[in-house]
Amino acid sequence: MNLILMGLPGAGKGTQAEKIVVKYPIAHISTGDMFRAAMANGTELGKQAKSYMDQGQLVPDEVTEGLVKERLQEPDTESGYMLDGFPRTIAQAEALTDITAELNKPLDAVINIDVDPKILADRLSARYICKTCGATYNKLYHNPKVEGTCDRCGGHEFFQRDDDKPETVQNRLQVNIEMNTPLLDFYADRKLLYTVNGDQDIDAVFAEIEKILAAMA
Template sequence: MAINLILLGLPGAGKGTQAQVIKDKYNIPHISTGDIFRAAIQNKTEMGLKAKKYIDDGQLVPDEVVCGIVKERLSKDDTKNGFMLDGFPRTLDQAKALEKMGPELNRSINVVININVKPDILVKRLSGRFICKTCGASYHKIYKRPKVAGTCDVCGGHEFFQREDDKPETVKKRLKVNKKMNAPLIDFYKQRHLLHDIDGHQFVSADKNIPAVAKDIDNVLDKL
């Protein structure tokens, strides 16, 4: 059976890392909303041109066009043996539209992976990043400290800063918005018995966390 997958998870939960692992192991395309939007606009597809008009006018792209771009992408031959959606659906209406287009394309969703990490842990993950002011090298207070405290490994600089997006209060607000947005989708797919919650905080060390989470995802996907 083809793996027609939706990947859910709050920012910092490790979606990007796990998406790459899934893509490599199961040889299915990773379909990111941002990527297919850019491609549709660049390739001047019917839906891409519609999206560009809204964007150029400074308006939000309506669900009808967003879903149309996703439908265009799922219609391609490389999705016949499975695919992974990341960043879509974002709303309940989009989820319902995807459910409707599935049988039309013979691409119905058969598994939804939700990488679950407690918000307080995500705040630590996301707000721990700091950057070298001289060369831009990125570090983390917990997971990637400079070899010598206060000294950049790359350029030897001693001045560091934290981006506004990475500050704890900003991170908390972003997580709150995303959690509210994801809740209806989680309920929607839970009701359809498609949702699988994966513990994204099986943390032993920075290098052992990724395989532990990936193994639990494999246990779900291998059953398909």
């Protein structure tokens, strides 16, 4: 089973990715993890990626695509894979189609966790963090057991990251919507797109995903 997992920031993609790989023996391929592993292993493509990142530049598509191709040839992908964070553009999606065809590992599904952006803006803007240990809380559904006291370390100072401030969150979501929409259309045209309702309990979201995956087994 070969998948792409998509969703806007705050939609619960990370949580669902963890649940998927626990239930199904497939490799979870996060772009960030892939870059870090290639750089740590000192591969030629890893060195190229590092040289761009060290200069604060975007890694070119050909390097990223080369890393994806290398990663999809590793033994843990034989039972399947789940891409998270790639592709991000139509050009990358087209390259992935070629790569997976060449490796005989075509995509089976693209699962999009869909949540209203207004709800996501509220979710993300409600996050706050313990200044002492970094534990994350949310004013909407995950506050410390004792108000003003971190569950993990007992600290009393909290802060909100700049990334989680309302104006930054709105901009971040808009950028992601503009990036994701063409990809969703691309995969819908190819009858690969499945959309699940992310605005419900975590287990209910996973139950929807399980139904999709069970139909492919």
